[in-house]
Amino acid sequence: MILILPELTILLFSVFFLLISLGDRKHNPANYAGPLSTFVLIISLLTLRSNGTLFSGAYSVDLFSQVFKLMLSLGFCLILYMQGKKKETEENYGAEYFMFLGFSILGLMMLVSSVELISIVISLEISSYSLYCVVPLRKGRTKVQIEASMKYLFFGAAATGIMLYGMGYMYAIARSTFLADIIKVMPSFISEPVGIIAVVFVLAGFFFKLSLFPFHFWAPDIYEGASNTTTTFIATIPKIAAVALLIRVVMLAAPGAQELINILIILAAVSMTFGNLVGLVQRDLKRLLAYSGIAHAGYIMLGILSMSRDGNAAAIYYIAVYLFMNLACFYAVILLSGNGENVSVDDLAGLAKRSPLLALLLAAAAFSLAGIPPTGGFTGKLFLLMSAFKAGHLNIVVIAAVNTVISIFYYLNLVRISYSRDALPGGGEIRLSFQEKMLCLLLTGLILYTGLFPFGLLEAFKSMI
Amino acid sequence: MTANYLMMNPLSFPILSTTIFLPLVGGIIILFLKKDRDIKVAALAAGIITFLVSLMLFGNFRPDTQLFQLGEFIPWIPSYNINYVLGIDGITIFLIILTTILTPICVLCSWTAIKDRVKEFMFCMLVMETAMIGVFCSLDFVLFYIFWEAMLIPMYLLIAIWGGPRKDYASIKFFIYTLFGSVFLLVAIIAIYLKTGTFNIPEAMFRGYGLNFQIWVFLAFAIAFAIKVPMFPFHTWLPAAHTEAPTAGSVFLASVLLKMGAYGFLRFCLPITPEASVLLAPGMIILSVIAIIYGGFVCLAQTDMKKLIAYSSVAHMGFVTLGIFTFTLFGLEGALLQMLNHGVTTGALFLCVGIIYERTHSREIHDNAGLGRITPIYVGFLGLFCISSFAFPGTNNFVGEIYVLIGTFIGNRVAGLVAVIGAVLAAAYMLRLLKQIVWGRVDKRDISDMNAREVIYLAPLVVFVFWVGLFPRPYVSVIERSLANLLEQMGPFIR
Numbered sequence: 036m037i038l039i040l041p042e043l044t045i046l047l048f049s050v051f052f053l054l055i056s057l058g059d060r061k062h063n064p065a066n067y068a069g070p071l072s073t074f075v076l077i078i079s080l081l082t083l084r085s086n087g088t089l090f091s092g093a094y095s096v097d098l099f100s101q102v103f104k105l106m107l108s109l110g111f112c113l114i115l116y117m118q119g120k121k122k123e124t125e126e127n128y129g130a131e132y133f134m135f136l137g138f139s140i141l142g143l144m145m146l147v148s149s150v151e152l153i154s155i156v157i158s159l160e161i162s163s164y165s166l167y168c169v170v171p172l173r174k175g176r177t178k179v180q181i182e183a184s185m186k187y188l189f190f191g192a193a194a195t196g197i198m199l200y201g202m203g204y205m206y207a208i209a210r211s212t213f214l215a216d217i218i219k220v221m222p223s224f225i226s227e228p229v230g231i232i233a234v235v236f237v238l239a240g241f242f243f244k245l246s247l248f249p250f251h252f253w254a255p256d257i258y259e260g261a262s263n264t265t266t267t268f269i270a271t272i273p274k275i276a277a278v279a280l281l282i283r284v285v286m287l288a289a290p291g292a293q294e295l296i297n298i299l300i301i302l303a304a305v306s307m308t309f310g311n312l313v314g315l316v317q318r319d320l321k322r323l324l325a326y327s328g329i330a331h332a333g334y335i336m337l338g339i340l341s342m343s344r345d346g347n348a349a350a351i352y353y354i355a356v357y358l359f360m361n362l363a364c365f366y367a368v369i370l371l372s373g374n375g376e377n378v379s380v381d382d383l384a385g386l387a388k389r390s391p392l393l394a395l396l397l398a399a400a401a402f403s404l405a406g407i408p409p410t411g412g413f414t415g416k417l418f419l420l421m422s423a424f425k426a427g428h429l430n431i432v433v434i435a436a437v438n439t440v441i442s443i444f445y446y447l448n449l450v451r452i453s454y455s456r457d458a459l460p461g462g463g464e465i466r467l468s469f470q471e472k473m474l475c476l477l478l479t480g481l482i483l484y485t486g487l488f489p490f491g492l493l494e495a496f497k498s499m500i
Numbered sequence: 501m502t503a504n505y506l507m508m509n510p511l512s513f514p515i516l517s518t519t520i521f522l523p524l525v526g527g528i529i530i531l532f533l534k535k536d537r538d539i540k541v542a543a544l545a546a547g548i549i550t551f552l553v554s555l556m557l558f559g560n561f562r563p564d565t566q567l568f569q570l571g572e573f574i575p576w577i578p579s580y581n582i583n584y585v586l587g588i589d590g591i592t593i594f595l596i597i598l599t600t601i602l603t604p605i606c607v608l609c610s611w612t613a614i615k616d617r618v619k620e621f622m623f624c625m626l627v628m629e630t631a632m633i634g635v636f637c638s639l640d641f642v643l644f645y646i647f648w649e650a651m652l653i654p655m656y657l658l659i660a661i662w663g664g665p666r667k668d669y670a671s672i673k674f675f676i677y678t679l680f681g682s683v684f685l686l687v688a689i690i691a692i693y694l695k696t697g698t699f700n701i702p703e704a705m706f707r708g709y710g711l712n713f714q715i716w717v718f719l720a721f722a723i724a725f726a727i728k729v730p731m732f733p734f735h736t737w738l739p740a741a742h743t744e745a746p747t748a749g750s751v752f753l754a755s756v757l758l759k760m761g762a763y764g765f766l767r768f769c770l771p772i773t774p775e776a777s778v779l780l781a782p783g784m785i786i787l788s789v790i791a792i793i794y795g796g797f798v799c800l801a802q803t804d805m806k807k808l809i810a811y812s813s814v815a816h817m818g819f820v821t822l823g824i825f826t827f828t829l830f831g832l833e834g835a836l837l838q839m840l841n842h843g844v845t846t847g848a849l850f851l852c853v854g855i856i857y858e859r860t861h862s863r864e865i866h867d868n869a870g871l872g873r874i875t876p877i878y879v880g881f882l883g884l885f886c887i888s889s890f891a892f893p894g895t896n897n898f899v900g901e902i903y904v905l906i907g908t909f910i911g912n913r914v915a916g917l918v919a920v921i922g923a924v925l926a927a928a929y930m931l932r933l934l935k936q937i938v939w940g941r942v943d944k945r946d947i948s949d950m951n952a953r954e955v956i957y958l959a960p961l962v963v964f965v966f967w968v969g970l971f972p973r974p975y976v977s978v979i980e981r982s983l984a985n986l987l988e989q990m991g992p993f994i995r
Contacts, residue, residue, distance in 0.1 A: 074557050179752065250728065349995070387617075402653060408646035408647075408649045408650050409646050409650050409677075413646070413649070417642070418580075420686070420690055421690050421694075421805070436684065436686060439679070439683050440676060440680045440683055447656070447675055447676075448672075449670060450656075451660055451671070455661050455671075456666065490576070490578065490579070495577060497579065
């Protein structure tokens with residue numbers, strides 16, 4: 036019971052909003068969301084050290100899973116505070132919105148603890164289906180969000196299908212759905228086509244969550260169609276869990292056949308190059324961040340395809356940094372758009388004068404995404420490059436380095452427009468509340484902290500793998 | 501932990517860290533100030549205090565050792581063997597002092613020129629100073645790289661916010677060019693780390709890597725540094741950035757940022773990849789000579805004062821790289837002296853352009869012509885720095901150039917001859933500029949002469965011009981030991 040306390044708490048979170056949704060609709064449910072998610076965060080923090088297995092070995096609670104749960108609940112908590120009292124969802128579905136988000140977190144928390152194929156699928160689907168429901172809840176009845184949610188659903192279903200296909204092969208190889216059993220027989224199959232197909236197909240489900248090429252098609256449209264807060268959630272939280280599972284599945288294949296590594300290298304290279312090149316021409320800020328996310332999925336693969344402890348730790352470190360810098364970017368989007376409409380790159384004009392703090396936040400996030408020191412993005416990328424280089428993959432290191440240069444163009448553009456352009460007509464001063472200011476400072480601080488003092492976190496991540 | 505390459509700091513406080521982070525602290529204090537005047541005074545105070553601390557640095561510097569001194573060592577990311585290591589030697593001591601003296605000067609020169617967003621401007625300047633000093637003090641690759649890249653952000657903002665009409669184009673070009681070079685630097689750094697297991701710069705020197713490895717690492721380094729210097733054909737970002745940057749930005753760019761490329765060659769390429777350096781030196785010498793001649797001819801055709809000085813930087817930095825790749829003591833000493841001289845003289849020339857730009861709002865030579873009678877003091881200063889720029893005997897550049905030329909003639913006569921032609925070209929374009937500015941027109945215009953503030957910040961540079969020009973020995977004796985040691989260690993590789 037105590038082992039799955041974080042899961043139970045988030046379940047209670049969702050049930051609470053379920054009950055609220057049954058009552059009258061006078062209260063703004065957003066008032067409760069923040070404090071309750073803080074409670075979840077505290078519970079995850081307190082159970083960080085718990086250890087054990089449940090459900091006849093299908094569910095493993097260890098430092099690895101608990102750290103991921105902590106990251107998930109931290110991200111969730113930040114997002115809820117970031118949304119604050121902004122009304123971006125349909126009036127009548129406020130409570131359901133939080134309920135579904137809670138269920139999604141529940142699914143992801145279960146996912147990072149699952150060490151058995153069926154549990155993995157079930158947890159993944161719990162999380163995905165909740166998100167399919169959340170996307171169309173955006174305020175205003177336009178076709179955009181409906182289209183987005185349909186796309187999300189279909190691509191998601193397709194990815195799950197491919198994953199299940201791969202799992203079928205895995206079961207055929209190992210005659211067991213437990214990862215612990217599969218890892219024993221996998222090494223002798225990993226050079227065979229069947230082994231490679233099994234691993235790559237299972238990975239596909241998580242590539243989808245991470246929006247890695249060729250499972251990235253949903254990202255730009257969903258980012259554009261979903262409300263700002265929903266996008267923030269989809270762009271960060273599921274990716275954290277995806278990294279955990281990528282590590283778990285790739286560990287099955289370690290030390291890994293050259294063919295498998297080559298496939299991963301190609302996917303990573305195409306993903307980052309494609310994401311950055313298309314990102315260059317985007318005008319909608321959320322679409323731009325979607326392509327940036329595709330590129331970053333490629334960077335993260337650098338750590339995973341190294342198939343080493345350093346590489347995995349680097350990937351986890353990077354996803355943690357990515358959480359902070361992406362949240363920072365999206366926070367700028369949320370605060371800039373008064374009523375939850377999309378923000379275009381040109382809307383950033385004069386941001387430095389309209390709100391210096393917000394411009395600073397966006398600049399820190401943009402430089403971090405581009406990988407310029409002294410931000411976390413640089414330090415994370417350094418670890419990734421080092422691990423891939425150490426594993427002997429110089430080609431992908433050079434590609435990633437060149438990609439950094441390509442990407443700087445559009446990240447820098449954000450900074451350039453917000454600092455050197457004059458505000459558009461109607462762009463008055465943006466007044467931030469105390470809480471908003473504190474969140475801005477916190478996110479900026481986290482980006483710099485992860486850049487300058489990586490040792491503690493990195494050691495923790497290393498020790499848990 | 502003490503290492504055999506580093507003499508720890510004997511003082512009671514970490515003097516290098518203090519020098520590095522004082523400006524940053526000043527910058528953070530500025531953020532809390534409200535009035536523009538207070539901000540400027542605080543920035544000036546931060547700059548001057550840092551300068552005084554850096555003089556203490558000089559006071560405690562021992563020129564009789566080739567080791568890195570005043571060192572500091574703190575483990576930073578132990579699992580990757582990344583440490584916070586600082587130390588200086590003869591190569592860096594003057595570059596640091598050059599940086600610290602230029603910062604208060606730049607604050608003064610922006611006193612009235614910057615009216616918009618003064619707080620952010622001064623903050624950027626002080627952050628720049630921190631990063632620039634950090635680059636020269638770092639003895640750890642990662643630390644070095646962080647400072648090296650972190651410098652880009654404030655510099656970018658200086659150009660992008662307070663720049664001239666084409667600031668968008670210039671700032672982005674500057675950023676992307678430099679970043680492009682830097683990522684190769686990063687890859688090379690990782691390669692060295694994987695080979696040696698350390699990010700420590702002195703420990704990576706003279707390790708006898710395979711020639712193939714050396715060539716690749718050298719090329720990666722060379723791209724990064726050649727862009728920064730900038731060497732022909734990587735110089736195209738420089739005229740744009742120099743021209744569009746505000747005066748203080750141009751001064752920082754010309755006086756310090758360009759030196760970082762040359763510093764990189766001295767600190768990284770020569771000691772870490774000595775064989776490759778020797779092997780590829782002819783190529784570097786050819787590029788340097790092309791830069792000298794090309795820069796000279798392009799200067800002759802300029803009508804924009806700032807552009808002219810920017811291109812003259814290409815030519816001057818050609819002398820620096822030429823000196824480095826002769827692998828003679830004269831050449832190296834000349835190169836280092838020339839780095840300092842160029843920093844002072846070109847910085848001063850940019851300041852002069854800034855002064856006149858504030859009055860006439862034009863950088864065109866024609867608009868500013870015929871100032872001889874109108875603003876005699878200004879023309880006096882400008883004339884002095886111009887003749888210093890083309891290495892008139894008795895000025896600082898003469899010493900540097902003659903050292904480089906001696907070194908070049910020892911090593912390679914053809915390159916030496918071509919370089920002499922470049923030196924003549926320098927006289928031609930500088931005298932042409934001077935002639936136009938002093939006597940170019942005869943009409944009467946209402947332009948006020950330099951005020952006390954402007955005289956005050958140019959005066960130290962004048963002192964330096966003559967000091968190095970007439971008594972270079974104290975400078976040479978400080979830098980000599982480190983360079984001689986570098987050359988000695990490279991000895992076996994030079995044929």
